[in-house]
Amino acid sequence: MEIKKIKRARGVLTVPGDKSISHRAVMLGSLADGVTEITGFLPGADCLSTIDCFRSMGVEIDERGDRVTVRGNGTRGLSKPEKTLYTGNSGTTTRLLCGILSAQPFDTEITGDASICKRPMGRVTKPLALMGANIENEYCPLYIHGSRLHGIDYKMPVASAQVKTAIILAGLYAEGETIVREIEKSRNHTELMLGAMGADISVDGLDITVKPADKLSAVNVVVPGDISSAAFFMVLGSIMPNSEITIKNVGTNPTRTGIIDVLKDMGADITVENERVSAGESAADITVRSSSLRAVTIGGDIIPRLIDELPIIAVAAVFAEGKTVIKDAQELKVKETNRIRAVVDEFKKCGADITETDDGMIINGDKPVHGADFKTYGDHRMAMSLTVLSQLADGVSTLDDETCARVSYPSFFDDFYSLG
Ligand code: S3P
DSSP states (O other): OBOOOOSOOEEEEEOOBOHHHHHHHHHHHHHSBSEEEEESOOOSHHHHHHHHHHHHTTOEEEEETTEEEEEOOOTTOOOOOSSOEEOTTOHHHHHHHHHHHTTSSSOEEEEOOTTGGGSOOHHHHHHHHHTTOEEEOSSSSEEEEOOOOBOOEEEOSSOOHHHHHHHHHHHTTSBSOEEEEOSSOOOOHHHHHHHHTTOOEEEETTEEEEOOOSOOBOOOEEOOBOHHHHHHHHHHHHHSTTOEEEEEEEEOOTTSTHHHHHHHHTTOEEEEEEEEEETTEEEEEEEEEOOOOBOOEEOGGGGGGTGGGHHHHHHHHHTSBSEEEEOSOGGGGGSSSOHHHHHHHHHHHTTOEEEEETTEEEEEOSOOOBOOEEOOTTOHHHHHHHHHHHHTSBSOOEESOOGGGGGTOTTHHHHHHHTO
C-alpha cells in the first residue's frame, strides 16, 4: 500500500479502547459471578481472540463492536474446550490464559499464529510450575494439564505485566497466598480490576499479594481509549508543522503514561485536561500541538511505562535535534517481532541515522529522511509507526502489509486520514 500523506494534522478524535483493559474485562468477567457490561471495548483482533477462547470454554459473550456483555460462569465454571484454543497474535491472551488454565480440572492446548509460536512462554510456565502447574513446552503449542496449585513467593526476573498477571490469576486458585515481587512497576490493570471485583489482593510498592478467591463479583467496566494508540497522534502532532490534535478520553493510568513524560522532556507541547477516574483507572483529554523536539535518554524504570510506545518514540527521535539513546529496553526483542531490529532496519531505509544496541538504539535526529518501501513484519505497532514516519519523509513510501494494524487499532487509517 502506498502511504498517503496528509497536509496537516488538525482535529479531534477518540481512539479505540485500551487493549490491556479490554482483555482483562473479558477474562475476569468470565470468571465472575453475574453479568459484566463492558463499554469502550477494543474490537481489535487480539481482544476478539480472547472472546473466542472464553466462548470455547462455555462462557456466553455477546459482542457488538465496543459494547460487550459477558455472562460470567464463576471461578469454577469454565468447561473443557472441544479443540485447541487459538490466541492469534495475542501474547496477552496466551500468557494470561496459562495462569487460569493451569488450575482448571481439565487439560487444554493453546496455540497462536507464527509470531506467537516464536514468543517465549517459559517466563510464565516456569513460575507457574513452581506453583504446581503442569505445562508442556516453552513455546506454543502449549499443553496444559490442569493441576492443584499452591501459593508462591516469586521475585520476577523481568518487568512484565503479562507474567505478573498470569501468576496472580493462578494465585486465585492456589492454596495459600501468592506473592509476586516486581523489579519495576508494570501496568496494574489486573490488580485494579480484581480489587474492584472483591478479590483479596493488596499492593505494597512493588509487591502484590493475592489470596484464593471462591467468588469474584461482576462489575461493569468502562474502558478508556488506549494511550498506546493515542501515542501515534501525540507524536504526529508534535512533529508536523501547524498541528493541533485533541484525543478525547485517553487512559492515563500512571503505569502507562511514560510517553507523556518523555514527549514533555523532548519539548513537546502537550496538555492533559478533564482528568477523571473510574474503578481506579484514570482518563483525560490530551491535546498536542507542533513543537521543536530535542533528544533525550530513555532508560531505567520508565521503560515498562512506555514499552509499547518505543517504536513511535523512535519516530519522534528521528525528528528531534541531537542524540536520543534508548536503553534497558531488551524486552523489545520479544514483542510481536524483534522491535529493536525491525525499527533500526526499517528506519535506516529512509536515511535515518539509527544504530542498534544490545538493549535499545541510538538515534541522531533532525537529518533529512526520504520515502522508502517499508516492511511491518506483521507487527501492528510497526505499521502505525512507519505511517507516521513517512509523513515527514521526502517522496513516496509504501507498507508491505497494513492490515496488521487491526490487531490493536482497526480504524487507524480512517482516523489518521480524517486529520488531513
Ligand atoms: C501487556 C503487557 C506488556 C505489553 C503488551 C500488553 C498486558 O507486555 O507489551 O502489549 O496487557 O499485560 P509484557 O508483559 O510482555 O511486558
